[in-house]
Amino acid sequence: MNKQCADIIIKSDSIFTADRDLPLQGAVAVKGDTILAIGSEEELGQYKGSHTKEIEAYGKLVTPGFHDFHVHLWLGAMFQEYASLTFCGSEEEAAERIAQYAEQHPNDPWVLGFGWHHVRWPGQKLPARHSLDQRIKDRPVFLLNEEAHSAWLNTKALEILGIDEMTPEPPFGVIEKDEDGKPTGFLYETAVGLAVEAFNLPSEKKHKLMKSFLEKAGRLGITSIGDMLPLPGFTLGDLEEYKRFEDEGKLTVRIHFLAPLDGDLEKLSYYSRFDSDKLQLSGLKQFIDGVPLTYTGYLLEPYSDRTSTNGGTIYSKETYFKWIEEADKKGYRVRLHACGDAAVRLALDAFQHARNVNGPRDSRHTIEHIEVIHPDDISRFSELGVLPSMQPEHLSSSSMESHEYIDRLGPERLPYTWPIGELEKSGAQLVFGSDYPIVELNPMLGIYRAVTRKHEDGTPSRGWNPQHKISIAKALTHFTRSPAYGNFRENDLGTLQAGKKADIAILDRNLFECEPEEIKGCKVLWTIMDGRIVYDIKNNPKA
Incomplete structure (x- = not known):
C-alpha cells in the first residue's frame, strides 16, 4: 500500500543528479519541500496519486537548481532598475543618456546609472563632473561603473556628500x-564608499527591486x-x-550572505537573527586588491604595459593576517x-597562517x-582546503x-589566466558563480565559457588557453553541488537525492547532447524551489 503521494x-x-557525471533516465518525485525519491518511472509509479502533477521532460535536462556562489543581489537589482550605460560609447553619450533618464524620472531624489566603463571609450579618458553639470545642475547624479570599482558624480552630488x-x-x-x-x-575603489548615501531608497522601491531580482533568478533556474x-x-x-520577503513566503531564492571582515567581530551578533534555511550568514568577505583591468590588481611583477606599477593591496599584510587569524x-569562514x-x-599565505596558529x-x-x-x-588550494x-x-x-x-599581463602570465582546468586537475574544490551584475546572471554563459573558453566572436577556435577547459558535467557540478558544499549546505542542497530540498531546474535541451555553441541559447522551462513551481515558461511566453 502506498504510504505517500x-x-x-x-x-x-536525462536527469543530472550532480552526484555522478552522467545523467540517468527515470523520474524524480517531490513531496512538500523535499525530494521523496528518484529512480525509474516504474519504481516511482507507487507515489502517483490523484492530485500528483506530472511533468514530462523527455529530451530536456533535469538538474539541481542552480546555485550562484557569487552575486551582488542589491547592486544587480539596481542595475536592472536604473539607467543602463553599458553600451554608451563615450563620455558625452553616457552623459546624454543619463540626462534623458533624469528627465523621464523627475521624482527620483538621486539620478542613478550603472554600467559605464571608460576603458571602452576613445582615448580611455576618465569622465568628469563637467559633462554631467552641463545637463543636470540641480539634482545629484551618481553613476557606478561596470565593475563597481569606481563612480562618476556631478557637482551637486559632491556638494551634498x-x-x-x-x-x-x-x-x-x-x-x-x-x-x-x-x-x-x-x-576610485574605496572612495566610492563616500557616496553610499545615494543608495538610500524608499520602501516601495526596495520591494520592487527585490521582486524583480527574484523573478529574474526564477527565469534562469537559480534557487x-x-x-x-x-x-x-x-x-x-x-x-x-x-x-520581509521570507516572512511573507515570497523568498524564492535561498540567500547565503557575506558580512564585512574588518576586525570587529563583536558586531556580527546582529546577523544571528538571520538564520533559516532560506536566509543565513555564510561568512566574512574582504578585498585584497582591485582588478588588473584598471591596474589595481596586485601582481608579483609589474604590469607589462605599465611597468611603473604592480598594483597594491587595500590593507597591509599584517592586517590581513590578524583579521583572518581572529x-x-x-x-568564521573568510572569502x-x-x-592578481x-x-x-x-x-593563501594568510589562510595558511591562520591554519598554523589555530x-x-x-x-x-x-x-x-x-x-x-x-x-x-x-597546488596550494587543495593542500590547504581553500576553495577557488x-x-x-x-x-x-x-x-x-x-x-x-x-x-x-604579457605572454608569460597569459597561460595562467582564469586557470580553471589546472585547478581542477590539482584537486582543488572549484566553485562557480557569475559576479552579477558585473556580468549577466545567466548560468548558461558561465557554463559555455568554462566548456569552450571562447570569446564573443567564437575565437580562438580551440578556446583561449584550452588546457583550462572542463567538461559539461564538471561545469554543471560547479554551479550546483560545489556551491552547496561551499556554503556548507551539501547535506540538503546541490544534488538530486531523496531527502534533500526539492530545488530543481528543467532546461529546454539536453546539454550533454547539444553542440557547445547551443549552450548559450538554452532556456529554463521550469524552476522548482522548496517543492514549489516558482517559474513556468508557459506562463512567461516572452522569456
Whole structure:
C-alpha cells in the first residue's frame, strides 16, 4: 500500500543528479519541500496519486537548481532598475543618456546609472563632473561603473556628500582631482564608499527591486545564491527586506550572505537573527586588491604595459593576517577578493597562517576571482582546503585580439589566466558563480565559457588557453553541488537525492547532447524551489 503521494513527479530521459557525471533516465518525485525519491518511472509509479502533477521532460535536462556562489543581489537589482550605460560609447553619450533618464524620472531624489566603463571609450579618458553639470545642475547624479570599482558624480552630488579638496582619501581609495586640486567627480575603489548615501531608497522601491531580482533568478533556474554584501569601501544589501520577503513566503531564492571582515567581530551578533534555511550568514568577505583591468590588481611583477606599477593591496599584510587569524579562531569562514597573482598568494599565505596558529579545521576559506595565478600556487588550494571561487564569464571579451589582458599581463602570465582546468586537475574544490551584475546572471554563459573558453566572436577556435577547459558535467557540478558544499549546505542542497530540498531546474535541451555553441541559447522551462513551481515558461511566453 502506498504510504505517500508525491505532489510532483518529473519524468525525463536525462536527469543530472550532480552526484555522478552522467545523467540517468527515470523520474524524480517531490513531496512538500523535499525530494521523496528518484529512480525509474516504474519504481516511482507507487507515489502517483490523484492530485500528483506530472511533468514530462523527455529530451530536456533535469538538474539541481542552480546555485550562484557569487552575486551582488542589491547592486544587480539596481542595475536592472536604473539607467543602463553599458553600451554608451563615450563620455558625452553616457552623459546624454543619463540626462534623458533624469528627465523621464523627475521624482527620483538621486539620478542613478550603472554600467559605464571608460576603458571602452576613445582615448580611455576618465569622465568628469563637467559633462554631467552641463545637463543636470540641480539634482545629484551618481553613476557606478561596470565593475563597481569606481563612480562618476556631478557637482551637486559632491556638494551634498561634502566631498571637496579637503576631503581625506580612504585607504586604497582615490578622489580624482584637477590641476587646481578640486574633485573632478571621479571616485576610485574605496572612495566610492563616500557616496553610499545615494543608495538610500524608499520602501516601495526596495520591494520592487527585490521582486524583480527574484523573478529574474526564477527565469534562469537559480534557487540559491551567495550574496556578497561587501563592496570596495561600503556594504550594499538589505537584509531586512530579504527577511520581509521570507516572512511573507515570497523568498524564492535561498540567500547565503557575506558580512564585512574588518576586525570587529563583536558586531556580527546582529546577523544571528538571520538564520533559516532560506536566509543565513555564510561568512566574512574582504578585498585584497582591485582588478588588473584598471591596474589595481596586485601582481608579483609589474604590469607589462605599465611597468611603473604592480598594483597594491587595500590593507597591509599584517592586517590581513590578524583579521583572518581572529575570524578563523572564532569559526568564521573568510572569502577574499584576489584577482592578481600576488593577491592570490597573499590570500593563501594568510589562510595558511591562520591554519598554523589555530590548527586545521573544515573552514572552507575561499579566494574569489583568481584572474591570474603563479603556477607555484596552484597546488596550494587543495593542500590547504581553500576553495577557488571563479566566474568563467569574466574571461570573455568581444574577441581574442581585443582582450585587454594581452597587454596588461604579457605572454608569460597569459597561460595562467582564469586557470580553471589546472585547478581542477590539482584537486582543488572549484566553485562557480557569475559576479552579477558585473556580468549577466545567466548560468548558461558561465557554463559555455568554462566548456569552450571562447570569446564573443567564437575565437580562438580551440578556446583561449584550452588546457583550462572542463567538461559539461564538471561545469554543471560547479554551479550546483560545489556551491552547496561551499556554503556548507551539501547535506540538503546541490544534488538530486531523496531527502534533500526539492530545488530543481528543467532546461529546454539536453546539454550533454547539444553542440557547445547551443549552450548559450538554452532556456529554463521550469524552476522548482522548496517543492514549489516558482517559474513556468508557459506562463512567461516572452522569456
